[in-house]
Amino acid sequence: MAAKRAAITGNDPQTKVPSFRYTASLANQIESKWQDHWDERGTFHTPNPAGPLSDPARVAAREKLFVMDMFPYPSGAGLHVGHPLGYIATDVYARFKRMMGMNVLHTLGYDSFGLPAEQHAIVTGIHPRINTESNIANMRRQLRRLGLGHDQRRSVSTTDEDYYRWTQWIFLQIFNSWYDEQAGRARPINELIALFESGKRDTGNGPWSSLSPKERGEILNRHRLVYLSDAPVNWCPGLGTILANEEVTADGRSDIGNYPVFKRNMRQWTMRITAYADRLIEDLDRLDWPEPIKLMQRNWIGRSEGARVRFASTAGEIEVFTTRPDTLFGATFMVLSPEHPFVGRLVTDDHRAAVRDYQERARSLKDADRQDDTRDKTGEFTGAYATNPVNGNQIPIWIADYVLMGYGTGAIMAVPSGDQRDFEFARKFGLPIVATQQPPDAWFADRGIEPTLDCSAWPEAFVGEGTYVNSKNDSLILDGMTSMSTAKSSMNVWLESNDYGTSAITYKLRDWLFSRQRYWGEPFPIVYDEHEAPVAVPLELLPVRLPELDDFKPQALDPNDDVTQPIPPLARVQEWVNVELDLGEGKKRYRREVNVMPQWAGSCWYELRYLDPTNDQSFVDKEVERYWMGPKHEGHTGGVDLYVGGVEHAVLHLLYSRFWHKVLFDLGHVSSVEPFHRLFNQGYIQAYAYRDARGQTVPANEVVERNGEYWFGEEKVTREYGKMGKSLKNVVTPDEMYDEFGADTFRLYEMSTGPLEASRPWNTRDVIGMQRFLQRVWRNLVDEDTGSLRVSDDTAPVDLLRETHKAIAGVAADMQNLRFNTAIAKLIELNNALTTHVTEHGATPRVVATALVQMLAPLCPHVGEELWERLGNSDTVTYVDFPQADPALLVEDTIEIPVQVNGKLRSKVTVDAGESDDAIKQLALNDPKIVAIIGNAQPKKVIVVPKKLINIVL
RNA sequence: GCCCGAGUGGCGGAAUGGCAGACGCGACGGACUCAAAAUCCGUUGUUCGCAAGGGCGUGUGGGUUCAAGUCCCACCUCGGGCACCA
Structure with a gap:
């Protein structure tokens, strides 16, 4: 390694390397000098308008900009070169914007609760906090060495007690709220209680005053934005713990130890995110996000309009949701999810064993696999029948794993002629298929068959607009209609007036399961009273701290024991679980909630804590929030001005954060409607x-x-x-890059290899190019032998000035648009022109040197500061104005116009920049090469793209 | 499987529907050097041609257009997400 480094830097003691060449070792000296300097001066301390971090004078008259990265999980392996890509990009952007005069807030915290630290603790017995803190310390060191202009005072970790105190507080805000459908927003739960008490709102269970505390609690649980429900977990008795999905193998066993895993229901906290489904869709239109991400969120929420229809059966009415009520006449069977509560009551004796067997098999499958449309359809007949309300037909009831309990009502009406999955199911099990629409002739032609309504000839279901057939009864006629939406609404009206159903909207989005049976997460600020009713722990008792554990290893049980109740780690600490508190009813015994929050919790609101990290009165000061995140004008959502991170967070993190933010908005705690106004997805x-x-x-x-x-x-x-990873033995760390090249070269390389949004391979071999570029810049400004400045005050030749101003205009535009790769290319072009000048004249004109250093500073802040100082400036380059291009120097005297014949390049003509289109056209037609090609032929058309191109069409 | 995205020289990539390959790496040649490194200058998509010049070329196959890497349709390959990894 040492030999290689010497070869790259020219630092081999055997050879004569000029003393002031920009080598890795010189870069390292420069870099640590400026990193110390910035820390000592607090260069990146960003002023707030109010509160502990306020400095109104520095806020005044500067436009604000809040730039943010998705914060990292502090992994034990530290950073590899893939991590800083986005951090460097936001740093360059933030530095550029500071030079454009803006008050920029930029910092980075740590998402430090999570599974890996807990797994590490189980294996080593070391407390997750110790491990987490040492990981954070290592990452801080690596990031400091990168030269990021972060306000370190604002770098929070989700595991800080000062931080998760407020995570718990926000949980209670959500717990103490309900969604008022009429008002379309969340309101305090007390206002709902008041409505019940006054009788203005029906409890559905008699007067409020006559209800027992337990009944009241149950009603409120049905309205709270966080509520208790039973939901399945992966219980692994062999390990004595509940497993995350990723810890369970495809065949339903534990990743570690290969023990059986059982799906068990547990009482868990659930967030009513579905109440916000419509607003989460609608407000996407107001966000500056990549269109694909918006689309993914819309698809994830999956709003669909249709109808709920009730089918009579021996077990009572079975309700289904369908998006195609217009095809109800074609419903020839019904399919229930294997978990549907009616299955046990419906199944006839001769089918009971087979049905139970099928349910057992479905239980071990993952949802994603159950929705795999390429699998052979499976299912089991229950022996029971339901009545199709439109025609009175008795239709068989089946169960099949492709119907999920979590979506719609867990039951579907199957219309095999109009739905491909139903079609395949019907074909496989020989169930009848009846057409309800006549597909267009082209549909048949594409499939190579003659038009027919006999579905046995169809190769697949027909989905689309067609003329309705076989769809009438005494009081409803769809036959002859051609519009799906008319048919749907006709059917919906009929269903409602005959009391068989209602039009309805459903969402794919499910409520958010918020409990984890873990140790290393935020404890819930909830205790249970003697009636098992949840009670909020008041703010002054927050945070509810994690208890100490001696041993993080769970108690293993018989691997096949699926009877014993799963015990979360916190439940083992009895002295913590059982607590005596005065919550307004005098001192009483309570039992603490033993689940913890998911890792998402801390990352759902960290942007707000960055704003006011030291505030102990509030999670964020209102004025501070309004300044940094408030709406900029009527109709603006407010939010972070630029949020950069990977697409892997396209749905979950971004949806959960938006949900929490909207609740906080509804309750009046923040002025912004959305947390992240502009989103940018970086590549890997x-x-x-x-x-x-x-x-x-x-x-x-x-x-x-x-x-x-x-x-x-x-x-x-x-x-x-x-991917980079230990197991592939291909990890390259930033530390290696600092040693070999220096941080500025590393930053430049990461930014130069492609557009920020693109993924790209790492190639250490290529880094040298950026070091050479910095060496050339350095050499053009500093004498390598003496270290003295090579800058002259002579006037610069106009060609070089033109290059300089062309670069200024281009670089500014590229930085504004986060196109750092092309900005760097333009700086290289300028420097190459400068090198030619310096080779001839021996020095760089001062105006060019100044502009070049200013443009380089956001990308390579250390060498930027160093050269800025050497140019005779005493203050940091951080807040110096970015150079401005002189428009007079951007116009060319002459331009070269390509001439095409039939779209093929055949010649070029050079003309004065001000030449008229007609004159250019004549010049092109008279060009000898063009004359030779077109001869006597008369051009049909001559297309002149002003100042761009001529195309002669023959 | 479903949803979203990406495919351009040997490699990373550039290109508001208007000259495909900017810039960098690598390779090749030259200058400097006893020599090498470093540095500076030049060549470098492919193919036919001594040359002038021509043909072909942006994953595959179609289409729209005076003009397509860029827009539309179908397909192939790769990457991300799929609710307890974050």
Whole structure:
């Protein structure tokens, strides 16, 4: 490694390297000098308009900008070179905007609760807090070395007691709220109680005053935005713990130990995010987010309009949800989810064993697999029948795993002629298929069959607009209609007037399961009283701290014992669970909630705590929130001005945060309607990995390429492409890059390899290019032998000035649009022109040097500061104005216009920039090469794109 | 499987529907050097041609247009998400 480094930097003691060459070691000196300087001066301390971090004078007259990265989980492995991509990009942008005069807030915290620390604790017995804190310390060191302009005072961790105190407080805000459908917003639960007490709202169970505390609690539980419900968990008795989905293998066993895993219901906290489904869809239109992400969120929420229809059966009325009530006449059977509560009552004796067997098999499947449409359809007949309300037909009731209990009502009416899954099911089990629409002739033609209403000839279901057939009864006629929406509404009216159903809207979105049976998470600020009713722990008793544990290992049970109740880790600490508190009724015994919150909780609101991290009176000061995140104008959502992170968070994190933010807005705690106004998705950095003949990975940094083949020593190896990771032996760390090249070169390389949104491979070999560029810049400004400045006050030649101003205009535009790769290319072009000048004249004109350093500073802040100082400036370059392009220097005297014949490039003509289109056209037609091609032919058309191109069409 | 995205030289990539390959790496050649490194200058999509010049070329197959990497349709391959990894 040492030899390699010497070769790259030219620092080999055997050779004469100029003393002031920009080598890795010089870069390292410069970098630590400026990192210390920034820390000492608090260069990036960002003023607030109010509160402990306020400095009104520095806030005044500066436009604000809040830039944010998705914060990291502090992993034990530390950072690899993939992590900083987004952090560097936001830093460059933030620094650029500071130079444009804005008051920029930029920091980075840690999402430090989570599964890996707990797993580490189970294995090592070391407390997750100790492990987490040392991981954070290591990441802070790595990030400081990168030269990020963060306000360190605002760097919070979700595991800080000062932080999760407020996470618990927000939980209670949500707990103490209900969604008022009429007002379309959340309101305090006390206002609902008042409505019940006054009789203005019906409890559905008699007068409020006559209800027992338990009954009142149950009613409120049905309205609270956080409520208790029974939901399944992956219980693994062999490990004595509940497993995350990713810890369960495809065949339903534990990843660790390969023990059986059982789905068990547990009482769990659930967030009523579905109450916000419509607002979460509608407000997407007001956000500056990538369109694909909006689409993913819309699809995830999955709003669909249709109808609920009730079918009579021996077990009572079965309600189904359908998006196609217009096809009800074609419903020839019904399918229930295997978990549907009616199944036990419906099933006839001769089918009982087979049905139970099928239910058992479905239980072990994952939802994603159950929805796999390529699987062979499976199902079981219950022996029971339901009545189709439109025609009175008796239709068989089946159960099948492709119907999920969590969506709609857990039961469907099957219309095989109009739904592909139902079609396949009917074909497989020989169930009748009746057409309700006549598909257009083209549909049949595409499938190579003659038009027919006999569905036995159809290769698949027909989904689309067609003329309705076979769809009439005494009081409803759809036959002859051609519009799906007319048919749907006709059917809905009929269903409602005959009391068989109602039009309805459902969502794919499910309420958010908020409990985790873990240790390393926020404890719930909830205790249970003697009636098992949940009671909020008041603010002054927050945070509810995690109890200490001696042993993080759960108690393993018989691997096949699916009877014993799962015990979460906190339940083992009896002295913590049982507590005596005065919650307004005098001192009483209470039992603490033993679940903890999911990791999402802390990341649902951290943007707000960045604003006011030291406030102990409120989670964020209202004025501070309004300044940094408030709406900019009528109709504006407010929120973070730029939020950068990976697409992997497209749905869950971003949806959960939006939900919490909207609740806080409804309750009047924040002025912004959305947490993140503008979102940008960065790509990933991936890496090559190499395997030998036995399939073992070999260290990637020791593999060499020869003639397109890859060699590890004398052994030929194969290359693959994937994530960076320990197991692939292809991790490259920022620390290695700092040592070999310095942080500025590393930053430049990461920004230069492609557009921010694109994923790309890491290639250490290529980093040298950016170091050479910085060396050239340095050499153009500083004498490598003496260290003295090579800058002259002579006037710069106009060509070089033109290059400079072209670069200023281009670089500013590119930085504004987060296109750092092309900004860097433009700086290289300018520097290449400058190198030619310096080679000839021996020095850089001062105006060019100044502009170049200012433009470089956001990308490479250390060398930027160093050169800025050497140019004779005493203050940091951080708040110096970005250079402005002189429009007079941006116009060219002459332009070259390509001339095409029939769209093919045949010649070029050079004209004065001010030449008229007609003159250019004549010039093109008279061009000798063009004359030779068109000869005597008369052009049909000549297209002139002003100042761009001529195309002669023959 | 479902939802979303991406495919351009040897490699990373550039290109408001208007000259495909900016910029960087690598490779090749030259200058400097005893030599090498570093540095500076140049060449580098592919193919036919001595050359002038021409043909072909943005995952595959169609289409729209005077003009398509860019827009539309179908397909192939790769990446992300699928609710307890974050």
